[in-house]
Amino acid sequence: MNILILNGPNLNLLGKREPELYGGSDFESFYEILQQDYSNVNFEYFQSNHEGFLLDKLHEDRWDGIVMNPGGLAHTSIVLLDAIKAIETPVIEVHITDVMKREPYRHVLLSSQACKLTLSGRGLDGYKEAVECFLKD
Numbered sequence: 001m002n003i004l005i006l007n008g009p010n011l012n013l014l015g016k017r018e019p020e021l022y023g024g025s026d027f028e029s030f031y032e033i034l035q036q037d038y039s040n041v042n043f044e045y046f047q048s049n050h051e052g053f054l055l056d057k058l059h060e061d062r063w064d065g066i067v068m069n070p071g072g073l074a075h076t077s078i079v080l081l082d083a084i085k086a087i088e089t090p091v092i093e094v095h096i097t098d099v100m101k102r103e104p105y106r107h108v109l110l111s112s113q114a115c116k117l118t119l120s121g122r123g124l125d126g127y128k129e130a131v132e133c134f135l136k137d
Helices: 027-037 051-060 078-086 123-137
Strands: 001-006 042-049 065-069 091-093 117-120
Touching: 001 027, 027 042, 027 065, 027 123, 051 078, 065 117, 065 123, 091 123, 117 123
Parallel strands: 001 042, 001 065, 065 091, 091 117
Antiparallel strands: none
């Protein structure tokens, strides 16, 4: 199985940015563990702070599944929603924090409307849960 892990804006700062919310671990260290725990999965990881680069990656549409944390774009980006709708690959959206327990402007998840599932508030383990969902299908 081929799975893309797609992280959006500011997720390159995990471990540094608001560790009380997002934890103290950087994503690269977690990604190494993910690869070890799921050695039967071919992962590709891509992170960008630029919306267009994320759209270009989605448009490649060449994986069995995509685990995506769009960061703040989840709340604002209609073009991200449209890109997910336009591809065949199923997408599971992950949010490290429970967005429904945060600021009201975070309660609207535009991109989730086109996703197979949304996992919120599970920390980095949400990524593992998303991979498990793809493996069960």
